[in-house]
Amino acid sequence: MKRVWCLYRVSKKQQVSADEDIPMQKNACHEFVNGKPDWTITNELYEKGVSGWKKSVNERDEMAALKEGALKKKFDVLLVFMFDRLGRREDETPVMVNFLIQHGIEVWSVKEGQRKIESHVDKLLNYISFWQSDGESQKTSIRVKEAKKQLSEQGYFQGGTAPLGYKIVETEERHWKNKDRRVKELVPDEMESEIIKLIYHLYVNKHMGYRKIADHLNEQGYRNRDGKIFAVSTIQRILSNPIYIGFKRYKTAAGGTQPFNEKLQILPEELFYQAERIRKIRRGNMKEQDKSDIPRSGKLLLSGLAYCKYCGSKLTSNYLYKSSKDKRHKTAIYRYRCPLNKGKTYCRHRQNIWGGKKYDTLIINKLKSILSQFELQPYLEAGKHLKAERVKLKEQNIKHLKKEYVDLKKQQEKLNLEIGKALIGESAFTPEQLSLALETIEKQMEEKSALIHSLTEELQKERETCSDVNFLANELKHWAQKFEVADGDHKKALLSKLINKVYLGKNEIEIELNIGLSDYFEGNIN
Template sequence: MAPSNVRCAALYRVSTLRQARQHDADEETIPMQRQAVRRYVEAQPGWQLVTEYTEEGVSAYKHSSAVRDVLQDALRDARARAYDVLLVFKADRLSRQSLEYPVILAKFQEYGVRVISVADEAGGKELKSDGQFDKLLRFIEGWQAETESYNTSIRVAEKMRQMAEKGQWTGGKPPYGYRMDPAGTHPAAPLVPDPVEGPVVQEMFRLYLDEGLGTPSITRMLNERGTLQRNGKRWTDGSIRRVMQNPIVAGRLAYGRTYRVGRNARKARGAHDFQDVILSPVYPHLVLVEEARWTEAMDRMASYNQRVKNPHMIRHSRAETGPLLLTGFARCAHCGGPLFSKKIATKKPTLAGPKKYFHMAYQCATQASQGPQFCDGQRTYSQVKVERAVLSALRTVLEHMDTQAIVRQAQTLAEQRLWAQTTRRQVIEKQLAEAQRLRQAWLDRLDHYFLHPETSLYTEEVLAAKVREASDRVAALEAERRALGQQVQDLASQRRSLEAFLAVKDQWWQQFLAATPARQKRLLTHLIQEVQIGRDGFTIRYRFDLAALSGDTHVPPLEWQAHEAWVAESR
């Protein structure tokens, strides 16, 4: 090809958006890279810059080439012979991952494209990967770039930690509920509550603590009101929890609330997982929620999280803490929303004139917050009427429970499950043996590649991917086999625990009648899943918590009872 026909492309990349737009002599910004590449092209007779690819705010250390769209565009155009030479400012603009860097170069070379770094050496440096020595050099370059990025991340993290230990804001986007302080009156914590988002955060805590709603109900309520997140998306249960769990709403800056999982993923810590979190002193100008209320909310979330991780624990937080007996169980039969306590005043005539009387009732949260257009049910239900009817139905179920029939039914269901699990285990054993053979076959081919790469039908990348895929399949089947084995043991424990509960069910009712209201609420959580209350009556969904009722802490609850004969429904 004649020199006059050399078509060049340029790839620019910076890790932050700030580098993309500033022109700082001390940093490799996009303007600096573009100027250096264009100057290099002008110095080469007959060379022409035909296209430019720009990656703004993309870390080549955290992101693999597969998720870098601009780099994939450059590779696709190279394969289509759209240019002859790819110019980069430095070699690490391609990748900062030691294993990936030489692979990317090899692909460009396969497509007939030369890659030149214009700033690594005077006059430019061609990044070849022809022979074994060149490949070794490219690997060392990638390893050096990866090590540099790793050390940089350590230095940045340490600097941010030092700032956090001094109680200073470490930067980034302001969390939901806040915006940057344009006046700059608080240098250590340059944030102020956002006039739009701040009240939304306060409403979350009001609904959670005062109305007794859970985060799923709060999510649904905010979305129905048309209140969206800052990015315009609808709220999710996880996003609600992340906002509420941030100590900044109580006036404390927090550093370390997330931790790294792998190279490019982070995971948020739980409501009470603050062992490695650095908290600042309380800044009064940041407070949206009093610290005591925030702590109360975190205690409740932590209690719920423990119940989710341990299914043998009580599942109803509001069922334990609500002011009425059925708070946490009661839901509206018309809209599905929760029912919470409400003090209602009525006036009655007396000889001395009208007198105001108060009584407690269950009120539909949807009716109270959004109005009758969102729920066609009744707004309130008398506490005395509802609780008398529900307890009467519960007592009838316990007194007329046929113990022998229940045990026989449990045994029948256990045998059906055991047969299904045995059949499934046989299928898994067959699939597992096949998956293990396939994994070994790919391992053998990979070994052959290392010995005789020139005779292999597959590249090293394809073989490695096939080995990983087969290994993941084997691991998944082995996990399912272990789970089936545990389920067989659970069935035996379930029957023993059911028999133990049925033997003492009459004593349970006597204990319930003699208990204090708070203890009665805790006892109900062992038998009742939900009470649906509507205009035409009520429905009780029973759920026996055998771990608590029988004393066998290792037995899981009988989930089938929630859907079969043991979920007795009273209307």
């Protein structure tokens, strides 16, 4: 009785239960063996999602198992559905076939019969056969890549995760390869598009950096698609992605962008290119800056808050000594200085040093002037409106997450039913495959549940802190009085509550107030 080992392989995991897949190969091999009275199947090897062209023989575990089995005389016949299941590389697969035959193993295919190496012609035919398979794989790869490229350029989605600001929808058009599926495309998502617009507004018009934008979004209750807080890296990717003006990137090593697609455009081109210019300037500034002498704290009241109006760099603390007339005493004169213009003359820098005492006084007086226009009732109304918007946003996020959780629950129930079928042999999947899928679903459910719980707690706190607006209003009302009696460190703390950044230029000051104040005092801070 000849001992038969069967090898089944598919190049994509999706083929495990599709036409021309592993179950079909298995049935054909069993039927073939039934026609050989002196054959019996003693082992079956499975390769799921393994490309016979992309992966070499040495990278495939089942090929190693075949070699070991042949050396130890564990089987007499290797049976495959077709010889391309062994592999599609013309420089490797014939060598594998020769190895098996030389060790006494018969190599058979259900569709193509037995492979032999008894003559030079047999060896040549083997090589030609696998050379053809290799060529077909390369042609298929080229056709698939070109088809995907053309569909992607037309706006159709080719897999992966949609960038923030977009969603994936099915079209009426049938899929080019699988007629049971419909072609998908990217379209702007109404809610997420507003977040994208806000991010670019904060970056270009409010002079915020990546971290400040992320902090602002998180503080205002915004969350990304999976309910998590925004990370700095996410903001960085968004501000450099040309898809928001209709130019989708190619997912290839060569890079580049696809032709303009009007349906994908979310932002005005001018806003995107303004952000690009700012990014390039800031990258250049970061490379040029010598940060070794920038103090963590300083004698100046606005240390860490003052920036150069001409290049956007954070100003450093600088000082010089001034001697008394009798030259017995020296007094330190503190100044703000732009680190990118140390004694050099740049056309964009009309000034690079600002007297600390003079400009601290000017800024404090301007703040007092701004706060003198403060009216309690309008501010309270604006604050309550902002609170209501935050509550609404968190409620929408929780509702979205709960819907996703329900969908996962349904998938869990279906998988449990399918496991029951697998145990009695009525499923195309093995219990192991289904258990792995179920484990993934349950992990996602746990994550969604934790996010829902976290956001629910945040929502409860948001509803309970309406008094915060009244408290801040009272703080603003009495800010000037507190500032007058505060010591140096306390004064810095009071300033940081009001000011996000101060931009200094030649005979000009621009104050950027913290979020929550800037909109209320719009038009009163320059």
